Amino acid sequence: MRLGYGEDSHLLVEGRPLFLCGLAIPSPVGAQAHSDGDAALHALTDALLSAYGLGDIGQLFPDTDPRWKGARSEFFLKEALRLVEEQGGRLLQISLVLTLDQPKLSPHRGALVENLSRLLGLPQDRLGLSFKTSEGLAPRHVQARAVVLLEG
Known part of the structure; x- marks a missing residue:
């Protein structure tokens, strides 16, 4: 078995779309990033x-490579999955925590889990997804923390 950990955060700015788990979330602000800024x-x-x-x-x-300017993060995830599979790994389960004050994510839970299931090729009962707020400590940012369990 293998365990992996990752985290990411982005400043939220006006005029950018907010992408999480591969989906556009209605929001007046989005992640300031070279790519689409999908922290999840x-x-x-x-x-x-x-x-x-x-x-x-x-x-x-x-982010210094112009090829990735505005790139969809689904591509990065698929490439990481491919590299893991080359090593003989198989993804078994994930736990993902998203921290965001606004907009509220709970109305989007079903769609986010469904899209993660599609992207990762995992059944929904192997996808842990939690939402948190910063309690006002960092209201203009989005943060994601992920743990993955792999076999092989």
């Missing part, structure tokens, strides 16, 4: 890579 998929990507010592998202997809 970035954290999962890093967690997968860390389980096999394969570096991190910044090494594979540096």
Whole structure:
């Protein structure tokens, strides 16, 4: 068995879309980032890579490379899954915690879990998804923390 951990955070700014778990979430603010700024998929990507010592998202997809400008984070996640599978790994379960003060994510839970299930090829009962707020400590940011369990 292998365990991986990843986290990501982004400042929220006006004029950017908010992407989480591969979906656009209605919001007046979105992540300031070189790519689409999907903190959830970035954290999962890093967690997968860390389980096999394969570096991190910044090494594979540096924000200094114009190829990744505006890139969808689903691509990064799929590449991390491919690299893990090359090592003989198979994803078994994830736990993902999203911290965001606004907008509230609970109305989007079903869609977020469904899309994660599709992206990761896991049944929904193997996807732990929790929502937190910063309690006003960091109201203009989004943060994601992910733990993954792999076999192989």
